[in-house]
Amino acid sequence: MLWRKFAAYMMLFTLAFGLLPWIGKAPAAQAAQAASKIDAMLVVDVSHSMDTSDKDKIGNEAMKMFVDMLSSSGDKVGIVAYTDTIEREKALLNIQSQADKEDLKQFIDQLNRGPYTDIAVGVKEAVKVLQQGSDPAHDPMIVLLADGNNYLNKNGGRTQAESDQELSAAVEEAKRKGIPIYTIGLNADGQLNKEALAELSQQTNGKSFVTSSADDLPQILSEIFASHQKLKIVPVQSITGNGSYQNVTVNVPNANVMEANISIMSLKPVEWKLYDPSGKEVAIPSDDVQMSRSKSYSLLKLLQPGQGDWKLQVKGADKDRIDINLVFNYDLELTMDPIPSKTYHKGDKIKIGAYLASNGQQLQNDALYRNMSAVLNVKDLDTGDTVDLPLNQAGDRFEGEFEVKDKHDYEIKVRAEEKSFYRETEPVKVSAKPAGAGASAQAGAGDGEADKPFPMWIVYAGIGLIVLALAAGFLLAAWKKASRGFVGQMVIEIRDENTGEKTYPQYKKLTAFKGKFTLHQMLQLAPEFKETEKMVFMPGKSDRILLKNGSAGTVEKSGRAVDASSGLELKSGDRITVPLQQVDKTVWLEYIV
Numbered sequence: 001m002l003w004r005k006f007a008a009y010m011m012l013f014t015l016a017f018g019l020l021p022w023i024g025k026a027p028a029a030q031a032a033q034a035a036s037k038i039d040a041m042l043v044v045d046v047s048h049s050m051d052t053s054d055k056d057k058i059g060n061e062a063m064k065m066f067v068d069m070l071s072s073s074g075d076k077v078g079i080v081a082y083t084d085t086i087e088r089e090k091a092l093l094n095i096q097s098q099a100d101k102e103d104l105k106q107f108i109d110q111l112n113r114g115p116y117t118d119i120a121v122g123v124k125e126a127v128k129v130l131q132q133g134s135d136p137a138h139d140p141m142i143v144l145l146a147d148g149n150n151y152l153n154k155n156g157g158r159t160q161a162e163s164d165q166e167l168s169a170a171v172e173e174a175k176r177k178g179i180p181i182y183t184i185g186l187n188a189d190g191q192l193n194k195e196a197l198a199e200l201s202q203q204t205n206g207k208s209f210v211t212s213s214a215d216d217l218p219q220i221l222s223e224i225f226a227s228h229q230k231l232k233i234v235p236v237q238s239i240t241g242n243g244s245y246q247n248v249t250v251n252v253p254n255a256n257v258m259e260a261n262i263s264i265m266s267l268k269p270v271e272w273k274l275y276d277p278s279g280k281e282v283a284i285p286s287d288d289v290q291m292s293r294s295k296s297y298s299l300l301k302l303l304q305p306g307q308g309d310w311k312l313q314v315k316g317a318d319k320d321r322i323d324i325n326l327v328f329n330y331d332l333e334l335t336m337d338p339i340p341s342k343t344y345h346k347g348d349k350i351k352i353g354a355y356l357a358s359n360g361q362q363l364q365n366d367a368l369y370r371n372m373s374a375v376l377n378v379k380d381l382d383t384g385d386t387v388d389l390p391l392n393q394a395g396d397r398f399e400g401e402f403e404v405k406d407k408h409d410y411e412i413k414v415r416a417e418e419k420s421f422y423r424e425t426e427p428v429k430v431s432a433k434p435a436g437a438g439a440s441a442q443a444g445a446g447d448g449e450a451d452k453p454f455p456m457w458i459v460y461a462g463i464g465l466i467v468l469a470l471a472a473g474f475l476l477a478a479w480k481k482a483s484r485g486f487v488g489q490m491v492i493e494i495r496d497e498n499t500g501e502k503t504y505p506q507y508k509k510l511t512a513f514k515g516k517f518t519l520h521q522m523l524q525l526a527p528e529f530k531e532t533e534k535m536v537f538m539p540g541k542s543d544r545i546l547l548k549n550g551s552a553g554t555v556e557k558s559g560r561a562v563d564a565s566s567g568l569e570l571k572s573g574d575r576i577t578v579p580l581q582q583v584d585k586t587v588w589l590e591y592i593v
Contacts, residue, residue: 041126045146053147082122120167148193180206241316277308334423374416486510488593
């Protein structure tokens with residue numbers, strides 16, 4: 001393994017030389033990203049203070065509705081329930097079916113409340129889980145449901161200052177990693193610390209909301225989804241029940257809608273029927289329509305609905321108010337043509353072009369473009385002033401130009417929108433400062449000097465030294481890693497699931513191991529436990545150890561499966577269980593320092 005990695009560095013060396021002829025060439029176009037998925041952590045305060053702040057368990061309803069509004073597959077979501085410690089935790093689950101969503105909602109319904117509150121504990125854990133288990137291609141986010149107040153155990157030895165410091169560090173890490181924190185303040189008893197929650201959201205580019213009623217949840221969650229995925233909430237009429245079916249029109253504006261989420265809130269149960277644009281009734285549920293119900297909401301999810309006016313018939317109890325919200329999910333991104341140069345002069349005109357892309361391919365749909373408006377957002381980085389310049393719709397793209405007004409630095413991006421969504425390109429910086437222009441002129445001065453090729457041996461030698469330094473650093477790091485020792489001991493118990501009998505605890509000192517060891521080694525390499533040979537322990541920081549699970553088996557913590565494929569950190573006192581698949585036994589482990 002070591003020499004394979006070393007060989008990889010040599011391949012890097014060769015590749016670097018092979019790519020040299022291409023260095024400095026501008027890309028033909030910026031690649032469009034596919035529709036982004038979400039990696040979300042739902043963090044909920046389950047302390048006894050919530051008995052009054054959230055007596056109706058609106059927080060639970062909000063989390064369940066959030067799960068229902070996620071895409072039918074591809075998103076990941078985890079749950080942290082905290083007091084002054086982590087009470088229950090659900091690792092990031094990759095949603096692949098409706099059954100996965102039901103599993104999450106059952107977990108939410110089983111949450112119990114306990115004493116004391118420390119908001120730093122919940123936020124810190126959520127940030128850590130996203131750092132360890134999120135997909136780099138997904139958009140991470142945290143939704144915090146709490147009253148914003150701390151109630152620390154006076155006999156616990158932890159001070160408010162320590163909690164504040166830990167929370168500040170977690171928020172700073174979330175900000176650094178681009179993880180927005182959306183807060184939902186639960187305020188049934190009027191004791192909400194609104195300012196504390198709003199500050200968390202403000203620092204991380206999230207949003208803050210307040211509610212004391214489940215009636216607010218569709219609007220709040222719709223706004224969270226709209227903000228995070230660059231969508232707009234489409235207003236749908238509210239109706240008053242009269243005991244008969246009433247028609248509600250749901251317009252699907254174009255063929256690029258992946259999902260339409262229709263949330264229905266009412267105090268009393270409602271009935272509904274659904275008809276597609278051709279007038280044909282659609283079964284609920286069916287392959288194309290998913291349905292979710294809870295005590296405070298109902299949600300219909302239309303999968304890849306056809307363009308046009310759908311008819312929703314709703315029958316509610318007499319005089320019962322029925323609120324309906326609609327949010328679309330799109331597989332669309334906006335891409336801006338590459339800027340030819342990054343350095344300009346005052347008075348220069350920069351051609352701007354942008355287009356929509358779906359699945360990485362330019363979208364050719366003139367009708368969709370005609371229903372959209374686009375602007376070039378120009379921010380003067382010297383003055384802070386921002387201006388929007390209208391762009392023209394030119395078939396299946398947007399076009400325009402930007403005239404450089406001053407010798408300043410600018411940041412530009414394109415924003416395009418229609419009534420149900422908007423998209424923005426990544427910002428690009430351009431400069432018109434004299435230093436940049438002077439540098440350009442100086443580079444072009446002197447015909448004789450310009451004709452001389454750059455001495456490439458300097459580049460080759462530099463790359464060679466860098467690769468050799470990387471290889472040497474890798475070998476040194478690998479040697480140090482292989483020599484690191486362990487501290488503490490592992491308590492092992494094995495339970496026979498057929499009889500319920502458990503072995504006496506075995507105390508295994510870890511100081512005898514160096515670099516890494518497997519669970520199979522701790523189980524004395526017994527053949528019946530062979531499936532644990534890919535569960536590897538490695539030294540961690542601060543007297544902790546790291547478990548990496550490379551097997552098909554599961555690892556459980558606090559009664560719930562956790563993702564240990566990329567590493568599960570264990571501190572002193574942590575307990576985990578490993579249910580075996582090839583024999584009816586479970587291995588119980590406790591790490592002690």
